[in-house]
Amino acid sequence: MLTGASENSGVRLLTVRELPAALQLSSLAGWNQTAAEWQLLLEVASDSCFCIAVGGVLAATATLIPYGSRLGWIGMVLTHPEFRKRGFARRLLTHCVGHADALGIRTLKLDATEQGQHLYESLGFVPEQTVERWIRSCPPSRERPVSITGKSSLALADDALAFGADRSQLLERLSRHSNCFAAANSYLLSRTGRIYRYLGPCVARDLKTANQLFQLALGNSSERECAWDFLANNHGAKSLAEDLGFGPHRRLLRMSRGEQLRSRDDLIYAIAGFEFG
Numbered sequence: 001m002l003t004g005a006s007e008n009s010g011v012r013l014l015t016v017r018e019l020p021a022a023l024q025l026s027s028l029a030g031w032n033q034t035a036a037e038w039q040l041l042l043e044v045a046s047d048s049c050f051c052i053a054v055g056g057v058l059a060a061t062a063t064l065i066p067y068g069s070r071l072g073w074i075g076m077v078l079t080h081p082e083f084r085k086r087g088f089a090r091r092l093l094t095h096c097v098g099h100a101d102a103l104g105i106r107t108l109k110l111d112a113t114e115q116g117q118h119l120y121e122s123l124g125f126v127p128e129q130t131v132e133r134w135i136r137s138c139p140p141s142r143e144r145p146v147s148i149t150g151k152s153s154l155a156l157a158d159d160a161l162a163f164g165a166d167r168s169q170l171l172e173r174l175s176r177h178s179n180c181f182a183a184a185n186s187y188l189l190s191r192t193g194r195i196y197r198y199l200g201p202c203v204a205r206d207l208k209t210a211n212q213l214f215q216l217a218l219g220n221s222s223e224r225e226c227a228w229d230f231l232a233n234n235h236g237a238k239s240l241a242e243d244l245g246f247g248p249h250r251r252l253l254r255m256s257r258g259e260q261l262r263s264r265d266d267l268i269y270a271i272a273g274f275e276f277g
């Protein structure tokens, strides 16, 4: 198992001490992640958050969350603008893929920006579908906040069915930083982001329940801007986002490598984040 620098590549594990620099990298790219999300990545994937440093400066990162051996999720592929085009992202991605193979992970996935797509294709990733980010300016609600359910009600069995792998450990930790809404084998988490309040993940048994959950979450939000990422295959999510006043902001491409994963996209009304799946 890799604990220090891997042979000749300069790739090594990211340390807690480097989290402020990691946050600076994602912020420079205009991303929404907070220090808490970086910390959470290190907690759930302590052996597979990788980086390259140059002269003590954090130059590039990539994270891999193993969801058992069924699925691995790659995220936070970032190179500091001053260190781009030196092959750092390629080295990190090659390392992530090798590490996942060594763990026996059957499927790898990620949500690619346009800048990353060519690299992922060259490493055997194939396009699956578009992931859309929609945003809305939501004025703080003047009504009293509605009650928020405890994390124990999260419908974890249905989540594994929908997502295709067991991500209960991630959800348990995410729920500590989130408002949690649950009803009828369905749930929605909502957490603070660096720029936007983030709505997701949401797994719901039908559109009506998803609608109730999003209305609750929006009613409880005191932040102006909210972001919601959904799979283009889930047409219900898109129509709901339109109805609730969200509009398109950006698109990423979900890509995968390895065995096909059985999932139920029709039950996923919001993803957990580009870095989480």
Ligand SMILES: CC(C)(COP(=O)(O)OP(=O)(O)OC[C@H]1O[C@@H](n2cnc3c(N)ncnc32)[C@H](O)[C@@H]1OP(=O)(O)O)[C@@H](O)C(=O)NCCC(=O)NCCS
Residues within 6 Å of the ligand: 029, 060, 077, 078, 079, 080, 083, 084, 085, 086, 087, 088, 089, 090, 091, 111, 112, 113, 114, 115, 116, 117, 118, 119, 122
């Ligand atoms: C995408 C990114 C991580 C690439 O980092 P990098 O260290 O410069 O990449 P590398 O030097 O390893 O180059 C990898 C490949 O991507 C290509 N590439 C790098 N930057 C690119 C860019 N801005 N636009 C298009 N292609 C680019 C390179 O040509 C290279 O292809 P090659 O190996 O066939 O020549 C970096 O531009 C970045 O941090 N962008 C902002 C965040 C982002 O979009 N991350 C991707 C998330 S999925």
